[in-house]
Amino acid sequence: MQLIIHRGTHEIGGSCVEVRDESTRLLFDLGLPLDDRENIKLNINGLYKNDKPEIDGIFITHSHPDHYGLLSSVNSEIHVYTSKTTANIIKNVSKIKGENNYPDSNLSIIENPVNIGDFTIIPHKVDHSAGGSLAFEIIRSGKKILYTGDLRFHGRTSYLSRNLAKIKNVDYLIMEGSTLGRPNQKLKTEDDVFDEITNAFTTNKLCFVNFSSQNLDRFISVYKACLRTKKSLVIDPYTCFVLENFKDISKNIPQWNWNNIRVYFGGGKHTKNLADSGKLFTYKNKKISAEEILSNPEKYVVKTAKAICKKILSRYDISKIEYIYSMWSGYLDNPSYLAILKPQIKHIHTSGHAYIRDLQEFVQKIEPKVIIPIHTEMPQKYSQLYDAKIKILKNGEILNL
Ligand SMILES: [Zn+2]
Incomplete structure (x- = not known):
């Protein structure tokens, strides 16, 4: 058995792991780099549209483009396995965002173990800022690999990640380390974020909140804070559509037709694509205008969309x-229309990635024989933090297991 990390050994974003033997080749994640737009394509034969397909399955951990974004160039004969929620985002939401290639992907839902060649691949749900995130356990002739994907232990579904720590006899733990380069991070949970947002909404001012529509935990925090402060939440049609694609997770996921949600039709690319798909009109009985919001500003929280x-x-x-502002602070510099508000913006956020303390506890429970760093800018730090043998790979290097 061999392991190759095609990308991700020394960077965050664009992860791709290959596990193979003489007759079977499997990929885990196939992401786009976060900032390097030059070297997007990975050198993997038998993968792309014009290649004779030689990959026996691609397993996607979650719906962040730095984990699935390269799927658009894959030969559609190759099977792609992921959770129902991730498949919904890749197929449906990406289309509305104008990323047209993904709906052609050959997606299968993985809920139970799958056997391919001599490999068994077991999906495990984990807590991350993308709903429906998975880690994968990979077993072949008594050897076990655990690939974490992205995970954390401080979101609304942290119990899922703690369940992952119950897996025993892991030979190789391929573990993310996004936060290793952020040593002064505040250890805030999603519950803390909910409390802070609720406090901020306790005002007569008109509230704006800016967060990613696909960050389901954050949506729930904001929605509950609206209930607590007796305000209505105004969202855009794109967010309505994203929420519909989260329905399979639980019937408790708030939906656009719930009582205290209103919809602002602002135009823009996503709204136009929803109109073209015939979906937009379904939201119209919840429509609200800017005038209606401004006539009762203390009653509303507006999830910001540019319009x-x-x-x-x-x-x-x-x-x-x-x-x-409820996203990573690195994004804050961009939109110029926010410039006049900048001095008064409150930043309330918590990371989608595990804190070092929680990863240490996770490693102590798993007791892996070897840890292989991935999705980190600081692989050399692993040996100071974790009590296990650390094997730092180079991108594309072959490791015999
Ligand atoms: Zn992620």
Whole structure:
């Protein structure tokens, strides 16, 4: 058996792991790099559209493009396995976002162990900022690999990641280490974020909150904070559509037709694509206008989309706005229409990735023979933090297992 990490040994984003033997080749994740737009394509034969297919299965951990983004160039005869939620995002949501190639992907839902050649692949649900995230346990002739994908232990479904720590006899733990380069990070949980957002909403000001529509945990925190402070949440049609694609996770996931949710039709690319697909009109009985929001500003929390944000900022006193930025602070510099609000923006966020303390506890429970760093800029730090043999690979290096 051999292991190759094609990308991810010394970087965050664009992960791809190959596990193979004489007759079977499997890939785990096939992501786009986060910033390097030059070297997107990986050198993997038998994978791409014009190749004779030689890959026996691709397993995708979750719906962040740095884990699945290269799927659009894959030969559609190759089977792709992932969770129902991730498949929904890849097939449906990517289409509305204008990333048209993914709906052609040959997706199968994996809920139970799958056997391919001499390999058994077992999916395990984990807690991460993408709903429906998986880790994969890979077994072949008594040897066991555990690939974590991205995970954390402080979200609403942290019990899932703690369950993963119950797996025994792991020979090789391929483990993410996104936070190893962020030593001064505050150890905040999603529950802490909920408390802080609730406090921020306890005001007569018009509240804006900016977060990713696909961050399901954050949506639930914001929604519950609205209930707690008796406000209605205004979302855009794209967010309505994303929520519908999370329905399979639980019937408790808030939906656009729930009582205190309203929909602002602001135009823009996603709204246009929803209109073209015939989906947009279904949301129209929840429609709200900027005028209606501004006639009762203390009653609303607006999930910002550019259109509504610009419209309200142009006609409203900014000192009467509470603006909460609830994403990674690195994204904050970009939009210029936010510049006038910048001095008063409150940053309330927690990471999608495990804190070092939690990863240490995870390793102590798993007791792996070897840890192989991935999805980290700091692989050399692993040996100071974890009590196991550490094997740092180079991208493309072959490791015989
Ligand atoms: Zn991720």
